Amino acid sequence: MTETCSSEPRPVRTTCPYCGVGCGVLAAPDGTLRGDPEHPANRGRLCSKGTALGETLDQPGRLLHPEVAGQRASWDAALDAVAEGFRRALAQHGPQGVALYVSGQLLTEDYYAANKLAKGFLGTGNIDSNSRLCMASAVAGHRRAFGEDLVPGVYEDLELADLVVLVGSNLAWCHPVLFQRLQAAKASRPGMRLVVIDPRRTATCEGADLHLPIAPGADVALFNTLLRHLHARGFRSTAPGLDAALTAAAGETGLDPALLATFLDWFAQTPRTVTLFSQGTNQSSAGADKANAIINCHLLSGRIGRPGAGPFSVTGQPNAMGGREVGALANMLAGHLDWDRPAEVTALRAFWRAPSLATGPGPTAVELFRAAGEGRIGALWVMATNPAVSLPDSEAVRAAMARVPCLVASDCTRDSDTVALARIRLPALGWGEKDGTVTNSERVISRQRPFRRWPGEARPDWWIVAQVAARLGWAEAFAWDGPAAIFREHAAVTALARPAPRAFDLSGLAGLDDAAYAGMAPIRWPVPRQGEAGGRLAPAARFVPTPFRPPAHATDAAFPLRLNTGRLRDQWHSMTRTGLVPRLMAHHPEPTASLHPEDAAGLQPGGLVRVESRWGSAVLRLKLEAGQARGSLFIPMHWTDRFAPAARVNAAVNPAVDPVSGQPELKHTPVRVVPAPMAWHGFLLARRRLAPEIADWAALLPAEGGIWRHELAGTDRPAEAFARLRSLVAEPGAAWVVLEDAAIGLHRAALLREGRLLAALFLGREPELPPRDWLPGLFGQTAIGLEARRSLLAGVPADGPPPSPTICVCHGVSAASILGCGGGDVAAVGAATGAGTGCGSCKPEIAALLARMPVPA
C-alpha cells in the first residue's frame, strides 16, 4: 500500500503534520509509523492524531490533476491560466489587486517561494497566512516586547518549572505530547504546580492544582493585576515602559478573590514559572495585549531566558513558525527583516534582484477577504488552507471568493469547501510526499521527508509557485532545483544587513550542501555559524502597556450568550485528514454546542439548536456540560460542508480583529441559542458516503470498514423521510427488515443481501436514538440471521454489554469498560484495560470518568 522512495530499508525520519509541537515520526518501509525516539520534541511519543497518521495516507478525494473551470487540464494549461489571471489582475488593479492566502501546513521552502513571489515580484504585501488565525497576536506581542518574533523558551522549561500556568490552552487536547511531558514531570516532582486559566473546565483541568475560570476575554485584566501585585511585592525591572504598564487600566477578572489571591501568591513566590499561552489568548481583539500582559509579568519578575522560566507561546500549526520565519504574513517582510529598517529592505531588494519589492505591509486575512468581497482583488491564490470554513463570518468569505475572477486553489484534497469554489485547481503534494523543513514552537527546525510516491500529477508547492513566476517573466529568480536550494537561499536572507538587532539567524545553515540538507538533524535556531545551535533566548525587552479592553462585541438582550470556539482532541482543523479516520471520529462524532445546564432553559438536551449571531448561524446538537461557564457556549470549529454543512460555526463568528495583530476574535461572539425544531432525528449507515443534502441537517462520519455514518434530522414527515432514505440505498436482490411504529414516529430498517448488511436506517421523533457505535461492525459479518437482524433493529446487541462511547481510541476502550474494570485510578485502569497506555491523550478523560464514578459504600 505504502511505497517508499528510499531504496534503503531504514525508516524515514520525518515530522508530524499536525500541531506546533512538531513531533518526530519514523515511517517504516512497510508503511507503519511511530514516534521518533530521537526527536527532541517527543522522544518517541505521539498523540491520538499522530498515532493514526498511517490511516490517513491513502486519502480518498485527492486532487490528482490540474483543473481549469471544472475541466481536467494539463499542467501547462493550468499554469498558463494562473499566470494569465494574475497578469490581468495586475493590469487592472495593480499590485494591490493580486493576493496569496497561504498556510501553516506549507513547508518553509514552499512558504519562502510564495512570499518571494508576492512581496518580491508581484510587489504586493497581499500575502497572509492562516497563521493569522492562530499565532498573529503572539507574533505581535513578541515583536512589541522583543523587537522580533521570537519564543524565548524551550519545551524542557515546562519540565523544569515549579509552576506552569496555562492560559487559553487546552493543552491536553491541542498539544497532547507537550501535556504528557508536563504530566510526566509533575508525576516525578509532586511539588510542581499546574494552573489552568480558562473560562471552560477542559480536559486539561483534570489533574491541575488550580483552575481559574476567568471571565471570557479577561486575561489582560488578570495579568495587569498580577503585574501590580508583583510590583507591590517588590519586583523591579530596568526594562523601559514599566510605569505605563503599571498604570494601564487593570480591568475585572471575574474571579473569586480567594482563587485570584492564591494564583498571585503562587506566581510571586515561584522563580521557575512558565506561562504557556495559545489560541485562547491569541484569538481575541486584545490578543496582542494579552501576550504582552503575560510577557510584562515575566519581565518584571525576571523570569525569562532561564531554565524553567518564561512566557511560552505554542503554535497550532506544524509550520506556523516557518511561515513567520520566512515572513509570509502581510505585516512581515522576509527572514525577520523589517520594513521599518530601510537598510534591510534595500539589502533584500538587492539580494532578490527584485526592484518592485513591496513597499509596505498588506491587509491581514480578514481585511484581505473583505477587499475581495468589494471586488478589489482580481486574482487570489489559496494554498493548502480552507478559508471558506476557517475564517470568521464565513458566509461573507465565501461570497468574497465567488467575486474573485481568478480564484486559484492548490491543495492535496479535492474535498475542501474552498477548492470547490476555485476556478483553477492545482494538485499539491501531501504529507509523506513533500520534502522540506518545518519549525516547531521551540524554534527547532526539522525535516519533513518523503516516503511515498507523488500521486497522479501532484507537485510540490514551491515548484508550482516557481512555474507561475517563470510564466510571469521571473524564471531566473525562481530557478531552484529542489528544496535544499530554497533553504540555502532562505538561510542567506537571515544573514542580510548584519550586524543587526535580530536573533533569527540561519547563516550557519546557508552553506549546507544537498546531502547535508537531506540528512539534517533537528536543530534549534539561531544558528549563526555552522556547527552551532540555539538555546534559550533572553532578548532585550520592553514593557508594553496593556490597558484592559473588553471584547469587541458585547452581549446584549438580543444576543445574551458568548460563543467560544475551539478544538477537539482527535480532530485537526477542517478534518480533511482526521475526518477520514473512523477511530478519531468516534470520540466526538457530531458537531455540538456545549452549554451550562442552567443556561439551557427551554432547550432539549441532545436536540438540535440554532446558534444565531448578527453575522450568521449554525445548527448543532446541544450538549449540556457542567464544566461550561454560565453565559457562554463552546462549539468546535472543525465541521465543513463536506461533513456537516449546517454546523459550520464560523458562519456565526464575528469578524472583529485585533487592531495590532489582525487576528480575528474567534473566541468571543455574542449569540443566542434557540431550538431548531425537527420532525425527526435519525441515522443512516451505508456502504458508501451519501451527500449531506439528503436531509435538512446532516453530519457525516466514516466508520470502520469503509462504512459511512450519516446523522440526520429533518422537518418533513418521518414516514416520508423514511421512505425517501430507504429508496436511496435500495438495491435489487436485497431484502429489508423493517420496524415501524408510526404513531410515535419510529421507523427503523436494515437492508441485507445473503446475510450481509448493506444499510441500516433509524428514525425517531426524539433526538435520543439507540447507540450506533457497534453497528458498523455488523457490516463485516457474512451470515446475519433472524435474531441478529432483530437485535440490530432493536438497537441492542443480543449479548454482550450495552454499547458505550469510546474513550481510548488507540485501544478501543469504552467508558463502560473503564468504569467496570475495577481500577480506581488512571494507572490501574491502564493496567486492566490498556486504556490510556497508547498515546495517552485520553488520560484526563479517564480521570474525569473515575471522578464522576460513585464511590462504593
Add this chain to the structure above:
Amino acid sequence: MRILVVGAGPAGTRCALRLAESLPAARVTLAGAEAALPYDRVALSKLLTGEAEVAGLITHPLAALRGAGIAYRPATPIAAIDRAAGAAVTARGEALRYDRLVLATGSAAIRLNLPGAALPGVVAYRTLEDVQAIRRAAIQGARAVVIGGGLLGLEAAVGLAARGMKVTVVHAVGWPMERQLDATAGELLTRRLGLRGIAFAMPASTVAIEGATRATGVRLSDGSLVPASLVVMAVGIRPQVTLAEAAGLAIGRGIQVDDAMRTSDPAITAIGECAEHRGRCIGLVAPALEQAEIAARAIAGEAVAWAPRADAAALKVSGTAVWSAGDIAAANAESIVLRDEAAESYRRLLLRDDRLIGAVLYGDTADAGFYLDLIASGRALGGRRQLLAFGPAHWREAA
C-alpha cells in the same frame, strides 16, 4: 357414580380421562358418534396431504381407554336425553344411565344452502369421514374449488394441491383467515400459497354450484364460473346443540354454562365447542381442553372456575406458523409492525392506551406466549414500547 361423556373429540376424551383418574370409584362411559377411536382433528390436513394415515391420527387406542377404566362406545350417536330419568338414549334406543352427564358434542360443519349443494362432488371438510371422502374424490390434474378461506379451507386447499389438483379458494373477504390475520399477513400467506399453485378468488361469493349429475363448477356472484369436479365447503362451524336443546337446557349459540361448565341442569356439564360461556363459544383445542379439565375437577367436587384467556390462535398453514391473539381488528388502535422479508416473517402488535390489545404473528410465532401474557395482563408498556416487537429477550433486558 355413573358418568356419561357424550362426544369423543379432544374435549370429551380429556374430560373422561380426568374423571376416571380423579374418581376411581365412578363408572365413566365415553360415547362417540363417529366410528373411529378418538383422533386428532387438527391433524386431518396431514391425512389429506398423505403425510399421515388414519392410524397415525388416533390419539387414544382402545387399550389405553380401557386401561384408564373408561368404557368407550364408538359409533354411538345419542338421540335424546331423559333428564328426569337420568339417562341418555342412543339412536338405537339404548338408555345409558348417568348420575352426571358431560356434553362434548362439538360442532358441525356449516353447509351452505346453495343451488347444487347436494350434487355429488360437493363435500364438507370437518370429520375423518369427510377427509376420506375428499381423498377418494381427488383426481390428479383435475380442478377443485374450496369455498372458504379460513384455516380449514386453506388446509383443504393445501391438501388437494398436494394431491395434484388445481385448486381455487373462494373467499368472501379480501384476504384469507381474516379472523386470525391482518391484511398484510393475509397477503404474505396468499403469496406463499400462490407459489404452491393455489389460486384465490377474493373477495368473492358463491351463488351456485353448477352441474347436472355432479358438480362441474362454481358460479360466483360476478357471474364468472370456476370449473371444478370437486367442491369442498369449509365455510365455518356451528355448535352441535340439537340434543341439549331438545332436552330443554338453556341454549344461546351454544349450550349455556357457568364458570364450572355446568349447564342449566346441575347434573349436566357442557364443554368444548358446543358450550357457550358468558356469551362466547370457543373454536380451538387449547381452551376446549382447559374446559375439560375444569369440568372434571368440578364434578369431582372442587370449587373451580374456568376463565377464558385472551383468544389466541396458533396455527400452521402450509408450513407457515401463524398466531394471533386479542383484538386484531380494533379501530383506533396503534400498530407496531416488524417485517423481515428474508425470513418471510411479520408481526403486527396493536396498542391502545400504551397497552397491547392484539397481536398477529406470521412466520415466526416463538414469542406468542410473551404477547399473550401482555395482552392478558393488560400491563402498561412504559418506556419499553420500542422493544416490544423484538420479543421477550430484549424486553427483559430493558427491564
